[in-house]
Amino acid sequence: MNPILSIIIPCYNSEATLETTLESVLNQEFQDWEVIIVNDGSIDSTEKIALKWVNQDSRFKYFAKENEGLGKTRNYGIARSKGIFILPLDSDNQLMKDFVQDAIDVFKNKPEIGVIYGDAEYFGERNGLWKVDQYNFNKILAGNYIDACAIYRKKNWVEVGGYDENMPYQGHEDWEFWIALGVLNVEFYHLNKITFKYFVSNSSMIRSFTDEMLVVNQNYIVKKYSKLYFDYYSRAISKTNKVNFFVINKLKSEKFVIDLFCKTFFGFTIFKNKLDEFE
Numbered sequence: 001m002n003p004i005l006s007i008i009i010p011c012y013n014s015e016a017t018l019e020t021t022l023e024s025v026l027n028q029e030f031q032d033w034e035v036i037i038v039n040d041g042s043i044d045s046t047e048k049i050a051l052k053w054v055n056q057d058s059r060f061k062y063f064a065k066e067n068e069g070l071g072k073t074r075n076y077g078i079a080r081s082k083g084i085f086i087l088p089l090d091s092d093n094q095l096m097k098d099f100v101q102d103a104i105d106v107f108k109n110k111p112e113i114g115v116i117y118g119d120a121e122y123f124g125e126r127n128g129l130w131k132v133d134q135y136n137f138n139k140i141l142a143g144n145y146i147d148a149c150a151i152y153r154k155k156n157w158v159e160v161g162g163y164d165e166n167m168p169y170q171g172h173e174d175w176e177f178w179i180a181l182g183v184l185n186v187e188f189y190h191l192n193k194i195t196f197k198y199f200v201s202n203s204s205m206i207r208s209f210t211d212e213m214l215v216v217n218q219n220y221i222v223k224k225y226s227k228l229y230f231d232y233y234s235r236a237i238s239k240t241n242k243v244n245f246f247v248i249n250k251l252k253s254e255k256f257v258i259d260l261f262c263k264t265f266f267g268f269t270i271f272k273n274k275l276d277e278f279e
Helices: 018-027 046-056 070-079 099-109 137-142 154-162 171-185 211-224 226-236 244-252 255-264 270-277
Strands: 005-011 033-040 060-065 087-088 113-124 126-131 149-155 187-200
Touching: 005 018, 005 070, 018 033, 018 046, 033 046, 033 070, 060 070, 060 149, 070 171, 087 099, 087 154, 099 113, 099 187, 113 171, 137 171, 137 226, 149 154, 154 171, 154 255, 171 211, 211 226
Parallel strands: 005 033, 005 087, 033 060, 113 187
Antiparallel strands: 087 149, 113 126, 113 149
16 A cells, blocks of 8 residues: 655765664654655765665665756655655754654644644754744745745645746745745644754755855746735735835845845835835
8 A cells, every 4th residue: 555655855965864864764653654765866875875774674765866956856756756745854854753643643633734844953063943933925925934844745746836946046945835835725734843853064055055046046936926926015005105014024034035026026116115214
């Protein structure tokens, strides 16, 4: 029989962390899963480690391909998965042992839920709690705050066409994916607890991100969902020309979105001018 959950683990030169990541999967209270390990062109011992686990437990499956980046690699693994639910897991992060069981229980009791996620605990070169807010579509438009390590229904991945493989630079595929699910009115559920450990190191992908790359990705997303951004930000100014202070306070910390939005829509600089009045 097919497993209930498919855990997708893209790998690129992951020899230092892959063992502990796979151990965290094996130690889950919930055991009806498969793991899809996708080697995205690694040149270290990633393959050797992955094959060791495949030989020990048939629930671990291994695929190797040329290097194509995170979005394409996740889609590659999910396309080969058999589970009802999908859990993307980075090869340097670790699942808490009760995360999957807690999520499956919620899915059973609340069939309207499409995505389940929680808080995280930093480890490595940073320690402490990563407290994540409840999903809010307007807030996710302004910037991502939910990690890819969440469990969602595979049918929703199919509906949105998977992770966007046209993102100019890898690293924001999950942000665009959460927006795409929001467009479909998929309901998110926040487990008010730590669900995984998030590894921080100098070699983390996010550390190699430049401001220019960040802006290019943000610009891509704003243009892709231009109608949504127009509708949302235009509502910040009421018909009486009064500014919605709640929205303004939220957006003042996300000026990149305002700037990009105003550049995207010729003639709509009045909104940015209104913001500047309250700086």
